[in-house]
Amino acid sequence: xxxxxxxxxxxxxxxxxxxxxxxxxxxxxxxxxxxxxxxxxxxxxxxxxxxxxxxxxxxxxxxxxxxxxxxxxxxxxxxxxxxxxxxxxxxxxxxxxxxxxxxxxxxxxxxxxxxxxxxxxxxxxxxxxxxxxxxxxxxxxxxxxxxxxxxxxxxxxxxxxxxxxxxxxxxxxxxxxxxxxxxxxxxxxxxxxxxxxxxxxxxxxxxxxxxxxxxxxxxxxxxxxxxxxxxxxxxxxxxxxxxxxxxxxxxxxxxxxxxxxxxxxxxxxxxxxxxxxxxxxxxxxxxxxxxxxxxx
Amino acid sequence: xxxxxxxxxxxxxxxxxxxxxxxxxxxxxxxxxxxxxxxxxxxxxxxxxxxxxxxxxxxxxxxxxxxxxxxxxxxxxxxxxxxxxxxxxxxxxxxxxxxxxxxxxxxxxxxxxxxxxxxxxxxxxxxxxxxxxxxxxxxxxxxxxxxxxxxxxxxxxxxxxxxxxxxxxxxxxxxxxxxxxxxxxxxxxxxxxxxxxxxxxxxxxxxxxxxxxxxxxxxxxxxxxxxxxxxxxxxxxxxxxxxxxxxxxxxxxxxxxxxxxxxxxxxxxxxxxxxxxxxxxxxxxxxxxxxxxxxxx
Numbered sequence: 001x002x003x004x005x006x007x008x009x010x011x012x013x014x015x016x017x018x019x020x021x022x023x024x025x026x027x028x029x030x031x032x033x034x035x036x037x038x039x040x041x042x043x044x045x046x047x048x049x050x051x052x053x054x055x056x057x058x059x060x061x062x063x064x065x066x067x068x069x070x071x072x073x074x075x076x077x078x079x080x081x082x083x084x085x086x087x088x089x090x091x092x093x094x095x096x097x098x099x100x101x102x103x104x105x106x107x108x109x110x111x112x113x114x115x116x117x118x119x120x121x122x123x124x125x126x127x128x129x130x131x132x133x134x135x136x137x138x139x140x141x142x143x144x145x146x147x148x149x150x151x152x153x154x155x156x157x158x159x160x161x162x163x164x165x166x167x168x169x170x171x172x173x174x175x176x177x178x179x180x181x182x183x184x185x186x187x188x189x190x191x192x193x194x195x196x197x198x199x200x201x202x203x204x205x206x207x208x209x210x211x212x213x214x215x216x217x218x219x220x221x222x223x224x225x226x227x228x229x230x231x232x233x234x235x236x237x238x239x240x241x242x243x244x245x246x247x248x249x250x251x252x253x254x255x256x257x258x259x260x261x262x263x264x265x266x267x268x269x270x271x272x273x274x275x276x277x278x279x280x281x282x283x284x285x286x287x288x289x290x291x292x293x294x295x296x
Numbered sequence: 297x298x299x300x301x302x303x304x305x306x307x308x309x310x311x312x313x314x315x316x317x318x319x320x321x322x323x324x325x326x327x328x329x330x331x332x333x334x335x336x337x338x339x340x341x342x343x344x345x346x347x348x349x350x351x352x353x354x355x356x357x358x359x360x361x362x363x364x365x366x367x368x369x370x371x372x373x374x375x376x377x378x379x380x381x382x383x384x385x386x387x388x389x390x391x392x393x394x395x396x397x398x399x400x401x402x403x404x405x406x407x408x409x410x411x412x413x414x415x416x417x418x419x420x421x422x423x424x425x426x427x428x429x430x431x432x433x434x435x436x437x438x439x440x441x442x443x444x445x446x447x448x449x450x451x452x453x454x455x456x457x458x459x460x461x462x463x464x465x466x467x468x469x470x471x472x473x474x475x476x477x478x479x480x481x482x483x484x485x486x487x488x489x490x491x492x493x494x495x496x497x498x499x500x501x502x503x504x505x506x507x508x509x510x511x512x513x514x515x516x517x518x519x520x521x522x523x524x525x526x527x528x529x530x531x532x533x534x535x536x537x538x539x540x541x542x543x544x545x546x547x548x549x550x551x552x553x554x555x556x557x558x559x560x561x562x563x564x565x566x567x568x569x570x571x572x573x574x575x576x577x578x579x580x581x582x583x584x585x586x587x588x589x590x591x592x593x
Contacts, residue, residue, distance in 0.1 A: 006495075007418070013496035014419030021410040022425070024466030029432045032443035039442065046449075092336065095329045110580055111337045114344075116587070117572050119525035121543040122565050125550040126347050129558055135359040137346060169340065174587065181588045201325065230436050233527045237547050251438050258442055259532055268442055275439050282434040 036268045036275075044265035057269035067270065069245045070253040076160055077167075077249065078228040084168045085224055086217070089175025094209065096176070097183045109180065113173040120170065124237035127166045128153070153239055156246040163235055163247055170234075175220050182216035183209065215289065222285040226278055250274055344569070351375070351563040358558040374563035381549065384537055385564065388545035395457050395541065396523040399464035403519045404512055407467055411474025412500050416486060426475070432468045441532060448533060459533040460541075464523060470515050473589070477511035478504060514586035517579075524572075542568055 043051050061067055092112055096105055115123065130137050131152035142148040152162040186209065194204045210217075232251040235241060241248035241256075250270065258267035342365065349367040350358050351374055378385055413419070414426045448459040481504060489499050530541045540548075546568055550561050576583060 010417055010496050011419035014413045014417035014422065017409040017413035017417065017496075017500070018425065020406045021429070021466060021471055024406070024462075025429055025432060025468070027447070028444060028463040028466050029435055029440060029468075030428075032440035032447075033435055035443035035446075036439060092333070095333050098326060098329060100330070106580075108333055108337050109584070110576070111340055113584065113587075114573070114576060115340065117521055117525075117576060117583070118569055119527065119543050121525070121527050121547050122568055123343075125546060125561060125565055126343050128550070129350075129358075129562075130343060130346070135361070137361075137363045140361045140363060169343070173340075177584065177587055226434075226436070230438055232438065237527075237550075254438065255528075255532070259445075264442055264446075271439050271442065275435070278434055278436060 036271055039265055040269035040272050042265045046262050057266050060266060061269060066245055070248045070250050073160060073248060074229060074250045077164060077231055078225060081164045081167045081228050082224045085172045085175050086220060088168060088172045090179050092176040093179035093183055096180055112176055115170045116173045120233035121237050123170050124234060128238060131162055154243050156243055159239055159247040163238060167234055178216060178220050182213050186212050218288060222281060226281055229277060347562045348566055350559055351566045353559055355557045355559040374559045377560045378564045378567060383545050383549045385545060388540055388542045391539060392524060392542040395460050396520055398461045399523045400516050400519045402465040403467050403470050404516060406465060407470030407474045407515060408508060408512060410471045412478050412504050414475045415478035417496055429468050429471060445532060454533060455535045455539050460529050473515055474511055477508060481507060513582055514589050517583050517586040518590050
């Protein structure tokens with residue numbers, strides 16, 4: 001073992017090792033977090049003359065109808081995108097977990113997973129063409145069934161569903177991957193015992209798979225929710241937030257207030273509300289996961 | 297004892313029987329499930345197949361319906377059109393590569409050092425400092441972009457790659473991941489080295505680091521992918537063509553050419569996606585594992 005002076009040296013090395021990360025953390029995370037809270041109390045002017053206005057931005061938010069719209073859009077997107085990402089991902093994982101040759105499972109898993117690696121930007125550029133009203137591939141096939149034509153990206157009612165479909169196509173593979181790993185950690189003995197007792201496949205899923213997978217499902221749920229609430233890339237390239245405000249998300253609104261209107265004070269105030277939401281979600285996750293650890 | 301064994305054997309044979317029965321019974325259901333999987337896989341692949349085959353056809357045929365899914369022609373002129381367009385795609389590619397490599401290498405060094413310290417070195421305040429760092433995981437980078445913008449403006453780093461690289465070097469997630477890995481190293485190994493008089497640096501450099509290949513490669517994959525694909529920060533910080541990244545360039549190209557020239561846009565997107573596909577095919581196992589790790593803590 002190291003002697004006392006060695007222990008002091010060890011502590012010194014410890015501080016040295018965390019120094020770069022910690023300086024970065026102070027300058028680019030903690031500092032900015034405090035700054036954003038401070039800026040949210042001001043009418044900020046990039047070119048000098050920032051004035052303290054206290055809670056005025058809060059009053060302005062409460063009266064901002066566009067803010068209500070973008071929050072509504074963000075919630076709509078979050079609820080449905082998260083639901084379908086998880087539901088499809090779980091279904092795929094359960095099907096992939098069935099008996100099949102190893103190479104085949106790997107191949108299918110790779111196809112489902114690949115879109116996760118592709119930038120939202122590229123995905124949106126491709127889907128813009130697929131969604132085109134008169135020339136798009138999707139409307140062509142729907143028309144064969146007597147449906148449409150649907151104005152996917154220019155109809156207020158369809159634009160968010162379009163964003164959600166594309167998002168599920170891109171992201172459900174990640175949910176699938178995590179669920180598959182979770183499923184593979186469930187001992188096969190449980191299923192064999194249930195089979196001996198004559199449990200139907202549905203009962204086996206409801207009574208064994210779902211309860212044992214619950215922590216994984218909850219974890220994926222929180223990850224996807226936090227991601228969905230911050231949706232930006234997906235929408236800005238696909239629709240730019242339009243038509244009107246029909247697909248504008250909170251982060252797009254913050255971005256525009258801050259970097260197009262240069263209203264940094266108001267943008268910071270909105271950012272604070274979003275941060276509050278994410279904080280609540282994270283704390284909920286922490287609280288629930290502790291309860292579960294206690295349970296098992 | 298023997299009774300128990302017999303019971304187990306009995307259960308196994310029942311199990312074997314029921315499994316074969318299940319296979320026969322579950323035949324149609326299993327086939328249905330497998331059918332869903334195949335149809336789903338085709339649906340997932342189709343947008344990318346369409347992208348590729350459209351990029352190989354003359355632009356005039358991009359709109360022809362019914363759509364042709366497979367590449368029926370091999371017109372590479374769309375690809376040369378990408379290189380001759382007003383978008384300097386090679387420069388954008390190199391910009392993205394430079395930023396991504398710098399961020400990834402930086403994270404590997406800084407996260408492994410901090411992770412090692414938090415896992416294996418004793419210093420006052422270790423717990424508090426670690427929890428504080430961990431708490432920052434829930435601060436989205438959209439939250440902090442406004443003050444960071446002000447910092448970069450004050451430093452004169454707007455439209456400079458450093459404005460993307462510097463904030464990218466900090467990763468609470470990376471530190472956490474490396475710490476979890478170093479906690480799994482056997483303590484005896486480290487104690488033995490200490491006994492031989494090795495200091496903290498030697499233990500890190502000679503023992504911990506050579507063993508951290510799997511963790512480092514997982515972190516490298518996650519970090520590389522996230523930086524290579526990022527759009528939000530470059531959109532705000534990089535304003536001139538000479539400095540922009542590939543996703544920015546493709547989005548702008550698509551805006552210019554969308555109405556007239558989908559084939560050229562698809563050629564550009566294909567060029568952007570092909571390297572990822574190439575790497576994925578080669579390093580599939582590691583990439584999948586890295587993402588599983590990023591999900592399960």
